[in-house]
Ligand code: SF4
């Protein structure tokens with residue numbers, strides 16, 4: 001049975017389902033990509049998100065969409081495709097790569113192209129003043145894309161600039177219940193009629209598909225992931241990416257495929273209860289993420305590190321926090337560069353903290369709690 005799903009206008013492009021199938025974890029082989037895309041269709045998902053840099057993803061999607069059209073009568077027209085390019089290289093390189101994406105996806109035109117990883121000022125400059133200008137003009141002149149957007153793991157200010165630069169009509173952002181620091185940016189983008197995709201609310205949002213007992217108990221009668229999805233959908237976020245690698249990954253999302261309505265009072269109470277439990281666990285040491293302590297002379301991303309502390313001690317998602325902490329300094333401009341071990345204990349941040357936290361002490365504790373050998377990273 002195919003679920004009849006609600007669609008929302010994604011920027012200046014087409015209407016997309018409330019969930020988007022991210023294909024980064026489906027690249028093992030054709031069978032896997034086929035079963036996940038077919039299941040996405042059954043779940044009412046019409047939006048596929050990929051990138052030339054996701055291994056064989058574009059080639060597999062191209063083959064799967066042909067196969068579905070021929071054997072299941074699911075036409076290619078039913079799908080909205082977003083692919084991505086990195087903000088680097090000259091015009092000829094970009095043109096060649098984009099033509100390659102079209103060839104791999106077996107398409108003449110792509111609905112949405114995201115400039116992937118506007119993480120530094122120089123990336124936005126590449127779009128506005130560098131080779132990106134020529135490339136985007138070429139795409140539009142030749143009617144090769146419906147719209148151009150961006151994804152970013154960068155700072156608040158940089159994302160704000162990108163939203164306001166009037167080049168992009170959609171954006172892919174890190175928007176999470178456990179990290180609400182970019183929600184106001186999403187609201188700014190929505191106000192400007194841009195499409196907004198939440199990147200990986202299940203995994204990067206705190207590995208909520210594997211919740212701790214603390215989170216499970218606090219969010220009852222809801223699953224923490226279902227609540228996190230509902231939180232984002234009720235904020236008007238156009239679509240949430242679902243990086244499925246197995247059929248079970250659809251179970252929670254497909255139940256919410258038409259659930260963009262306001263939060264119910266029962267959901268609000270469950271969300272409040274999660275916060276209450278986290279506050280009790282953290283006692284008076286919760287970092288409120290206000291960013292008043294910045295800048296740190298040693299360039300330590302204090303709020304990000306203390307957010308991982310909140311997540312591990314307050315919500316019990318310690319494995320997730322460890323993974324993120326140990327990526328610091330190992331993922332280039334895709335994540336933070338300095339961990340808590342760079343703190344010189346100068347105490348400059350302490351009087352700036354409205355919560356009167358002993359920041360150097362908390363950073364030290366967090367480092368001891370989370371530091372370990374790095375694990376393999378997929379992307380972002
Ligand atoms: S105490 Fe540590 S975190 Fe605070 S300002 Fe000094 S170096 Fe930065």
Ligand code: SF4
Pocket residue numbers: 286287288289290291292293294302303306352353354355356357359
């Ligand atoms: S000032 Fe205090 S509460 Fe605010 S982000 Fe920094 S450490 Fe957290």
